[in-house]
Amino acid sequence: MEEREFLELFRRYLRSRGLYDTRARERIAAALFRLPGHVDAAALGYRLRQEGVPAAPATVYRTLELLVQAGLARKFVWDDRALYEAALGRPHHEHLLCTQCGRIVEFHDAPLEERIAEVYEEQGFRPASHQVLLFGICPRCSAGSSQ
Ligand SMILES: [Zn+2]
Ligand SMILES: [Zn+2]
CATH class of the missing domain: 1.10.10.10 (Winged helix-like DNA-binding domain superfamily/Winged helix DNA-binding domain)
Structure with a gap:
């Protein structure tokens, strides 16, 4: 777009x-x-x-x-x-967020998207939009804390 x-x-x-x-x-x-x-x-x-x-x-x-x-x-x-x-003009994706430095990493996972579609169906919901946000510590911060 x-x-x-x-x-x-x-x-x-x-x-x-x-x-x-x-x-x-x-x-x-x-x-x-x-x-x-x-x-x-x-x-x-x-x-x-x-x-x-x-x-x-x-x-x-x-x-x-x-x-x-x-x-x-x-x-x-x-x-x-x-x-x-x-939200438009870019492919759909989800996010990982590092709670230490605030860095955001984007990812796309086809099986996850398929599973989400199934959950909508199982729960009888008409899909509108969704977002998956995973919290954790990024590799850079993990490396820093182990030094
Ligand atoms: Zn980090
Ligand atoms: Zn994004």
Whole structure:
């Protein structure tokens, strides 16, 4: 998916909710789409302000939440910190998180995805979205603590 399609979907979502498609919202959505990894609202806001985009922290936060509601972004929360990433334009994946340094590793596991689909079926749930977040200590931190 290209950035303009992503932005068009966001515009459509905003219109459907009777919300304004402001320049700041567009810039925030575009910045998230371009980012290869995961980011919190504060870091994304800082980045945008460095580029001269007047993105107030509350606007950044609200826009990221709207992107999640629109199904265009994924959010996961760890230790009072909410991290966001674009959900479209990238293959589906899950995350490992190092509780020592905060490093995030992405992985995809086909048997796990198949099993998740079976669980939905077994429990009679219509699938919407899912995320698997594994906590642990990364190899770098493990190596550091054994020295
Ligand atoms: Zn670590
Ligand atoms: Zn990710």
